[in-house]
Amino acid sequence: MATYDYIIIGAGASGLLMADALGKDNFFSEKSILLLEKNFNFQNDRTWCFWEIGHGEFDAILHKTWDHILVADDRYSKRMPITPYRYKMLKAEDFYTAYHEKIKKHSNITFLEGTVQEVKDQGNEILVNTETNTFRGKKVFNSIFDYRPLLQQQKYPVLKQHFIGWFVRTTKPIFDIDQATFMDFSIPQHGNTRFMYVLPFTETEALIEYTLFSENVLARSEYEEPIKSYLKNELKCQDYQILEKEKGNIPMTSYNFNAHNSENIMHIGIAGGWAKPSSGYTFMRSYQKTMALIPFLKKEKPLNTYFKKDRFWFYDLLLLDILFRDNNKGRLIFGQLFKRSNPHKIFKFLDEKTTIWEDLVIIASCPKKEFILAFLRRIFLI
Ligand SMILES: Cc1cc2nc3c(=O)[nH]c(=O)nc-3n(C[C@H](O)[C@H](O)[C@H](O)COP(=O)(O)OP(=O)(O)OC[C@H]3O[C@@H](n4cnc5c(N)ncnc54)[C@H](O)[C@@H]3O)c2cc1C
Numbered sequence: 287m288a289t290y291d292y293i294i295i296g297a298g299a300s301g302l303l304m305a306d307a308l309g310k311d312n313f314f315s316e317k318s319i320l321l322l323e324k325n326f327n328f329q330n331d332r333t334w335c336f337w338e339i340g341h342g343e344f345d346a347i348l349h350k351t352w353d354h355i356l357v358a359d360d361r362y363s364k365r366m367p368i369t370p371y372r373y374k375m376l377k378a379e380d381f382y383t384a385y386h387e388k389i390k391k392h393s394n395i396t397f398l399e400g401t402v403q404e405v406k407d408q409g410n411e412i413l414v415n416t417e418t419n420t421f422r423g424k425k426v427f428n429s430i431f432d433y434r435p436l437l438q439q440q441k442y443p444v445l446k447q448h449f450i451g452w453f454v455r456t457t458k459p460i461f462d463i464d465q466a467t468f469m470d471f472s473i474p475q476h477g478n479t480r481f482m483y484v485l486p487f488t489e490t491e492a493l494i495e496y497t498l499f500s501e502n503v504l505a506r507s508e509y510e511e512p513i514k515s516y517l518k519n520e521l522k523c524q525d526y527q528i529l530e531k532e533k534g535n536i537p538m539t540s541y542n543f544n545a546h547n548s549e550n551i552m553h554i555g556i557a558g559g560w561a562k563p564s565s566g567y568t569f570m571r572s573y574q575k576t577m578a579l580i581p582f583l584k585k586e587k588p589l590n591t592y593f594k595k596d597r598f599w600f601y602d603l604l605l606l607d608i609l610f611r612d613n614n615k616g617r618l619i620f621g622q623l624f625k626r627s628n629p630h631k632i633f634k635f636l637d638e639k640t641t642i643w644e645d646l647v648i649i650a651s652c653p654k655k656e657f658i659l660a661f662l663r664r665i666f667l668i
Pocket of ligand 1: 429
């Protein structure tokens with residue numbers, strides 16, 4: 287039975303980020319690292335977007351960037367410059383290729399294909415079983431996500447950011463290539479928080495995504511019919527080709543993911559609660575969380591002592607409480623937020639880098655009654 291200092295389960299976004307962060311740091315050069323993935327047959331199964339100031343780690347492999355965003359609701363539509371940020375897009379296949387290349391160069395990392403069936407915590411060591419092998423690890427980072435424990439509890443509301451997106455090519459130039467439609471709430475809400483998300487790559491090519499922040503996923507046609515009518519009615523386009531499709535279902539919750547960690551097991555990526563609860567954005571957060579984790583790992587402390595709740599966790603919880611009770615409030619909240627605040631301040635707040643004073647200014651730009659009620663309910667129910 288092979289023994290490793292670190293076993294990383296899953297070579298998706300967080301697994302590859304973690305493997306590279308360990309591999310390139312000399313502190314870990316004597317540590318043996320195993321990266322286990324069930325399917326090496328990587329496809330371009332997703333695109334990742336994030337905002338960032340200036341030059342960043344992924345710039346060499348970006349697919350597109352935008353300097354403006356558009357936010358709209360049923361009453362207004364606002365195109366905004368996002369300086370000093372840029373909204374950046376990365377295709378998963380470009381990331382996988384680049385990170386596989388990087389990781390191959392770290393001689394202490396073994397990359398194996400295998401489907402993990404069980405992770406057994408034996409206290410001082412962890413046994414990881416695949417269909418054919420058992421590996422022994424001193425520390426395990428697990429990125430296999432399971433929705434079930436989230437849905438089996440009621441303390442924290444669980445919403446989903448779920449969507450289907452079409453990559454389309456139109457015959458006529460209809461897209462503004464310098465503007466990402468961040469949230470267009472002008473579409474029918476049907477009692478939920480629903481919006482269109484449009485990322486143009488050229489004047490004739492874009493990703494158009496029908497997105498909900500809600501409790502239950504829909505039938506495929508309930509995402510695709512609205513995309514068709516958005517193309518027809520909003521973009522005045524009936525002549526187009528669908529090049530590819532993507533779909534996703536990301537948990538939005540302040541659930542205590544750390545409850546699944548132990549002294550020697552840490553869940554990472556979506557499985558570790560790294561998706562921002564109030565927005566579903568995960569990719570850049572996974573990079574930032576990985577980089578922040580490295581100095582902690584050097585101290586060799588129990589892995590389950592790392593995560594701490596902070597005020598941003600609580601703000602997210604309040605928003606999710608509101609949307610869980612009244613799922614149609616998203617349009618009002620996000621609409622008002624972008625109408626009254628500068629996107630620069632909103633991105634900084636979502637990145638959890640604002641001061642308390644800046645937090646209050648942002649929160650005050652949202653509908654106050656909803657947040658005060660949610661706050662009182664949480665305080666008296668907790
Ligand atoms: C279509 C789509 C678009 C998205 N767009 C954005 C975006 O624009 N911005 C953003 O911030 N976030 C986005 N996200 C959310 C998030 O960034 C991604 O889901 C991201 O891939 C999560 O990383 P992860 O490491 O948690 O999971 P994954 O990347 O899914 O990695 C998990 C890995 O574990 C492997 N695995 C699973 N089970 C086993 C097993 N039993 N044994 C071995 N290996 C296993 C899987 O094959 C996979 O490679 C998107 C998600 C999707 C699905």
